[in-house]
Amino acid sequence: MMWQSSSFSENVNPESIIICFYLCWSKIYFYNYVVVKDLRLNKIMAKLEVLHYPDKRLHLVAKPILQIDDEIKSLVADMAQTMYEENGIGLAATQINIQKRVFIADHSADDEPKNLLVFINPEILSHSGEVISEEGCLSVPGIYEKVSRAEKIVCRYQDLDAKTHENEYNGLMSVCIQHEIDHLNGKVFVEYLSGLKQNFIKKKMKKIFKPV
Ligand SMILES: [Zn+2]
Numbered sequence: 001m002m003w004q005s006s007s008f009s010e011n012v013n014p015e016s017i018i019i020c021f022y023l024c025w026s027k028i029y030f031y032n033y034v035v036v037k038d039l040r041l042n043k044i045m046a047k048l049e050v051l052h053y054p055d056k057r058l059h060l061v062a063k064p065i066l067q068i069d070d071e072i073k074s075l076v077a078d079m080a081q082t083m084y085e086e087n088g089i090g091l092a093a094t095q096i097n098i099q100k101r102v103f104i105a106d107h108s109a110d111d112e113p114k115n116l117l118v119f120i121n122p123e124i125l126s127h128s129g130e131v132i133s134e135e136g137c138l139s140v141p142g143i144y145e146k147v148s149r150a151e152k153i154v155c156r157y158q159d160l161d162a163k164t165h166e167n168e169y170n171g172l173m174s175v176c177i178q179h180e181i182d183h184l185n186g187k188v189f190v191e192y193l194s195g196l197k198q199n200f201i202k203k204k205m206k207k208i209f210k211p212v
Helices: 014-025 070-085 171-184 195-208
Strands: 090-092 102-105 117-128 131-135 145-149 152-158 164-169
Touching: 070 090, 070 102, 090 171, 102 171, 117 171, 131 171, 145 171, 152 171, 164 171
Parallel strands: none
Antiparallel strands: 090 102, 102 117, 117 152, 131 145, 152 164
16 A cells, blocks of 8 residues: 555544544554564565556455464565565555465654554454545555545454454554455455546556556
């Protein structure tokens, strides 16, 4: 997922934006952070190729991760390198053509320490409300469109130590989780838009990237 400052600009009052930013940067997002050095891997992280819409491989459904081993930690490290180099705030394994149910996110500000969040086998247990915000995606660079999502969600996932967490999210983090889980289910955010808009975006992407 990509962030644009104008996100949440409509249908959300200024107080909500302040609350959203407060939540994003407050301690609730620090319970499961993993900085890459904590992966304790003796490897050089690699930047991986991000698939671009309308690549058909973005429609593959990712499989559950049965064992959280060094291979998964290595994958997460490479995903982190890729996301940071591409200036994203979220990346699902599907986007780098790995069909495993894991995504990462980091919503820390530029002048803050990195705060890498890792969600393995994430699932949304419940959702409520509605929020319309502008979303972007590393797989659809340059495109920002308004999408309607649940305002509040409860998400269950595992961390890199295979510990299960169940937490409530709202604001940017809630939207990000829904966006990334969509990727793991083979759905790209532009598929919420009208057929006309999707065709326009497909043509635009095909002009920029080689068709698959
Ligand atoms: Zn995305």
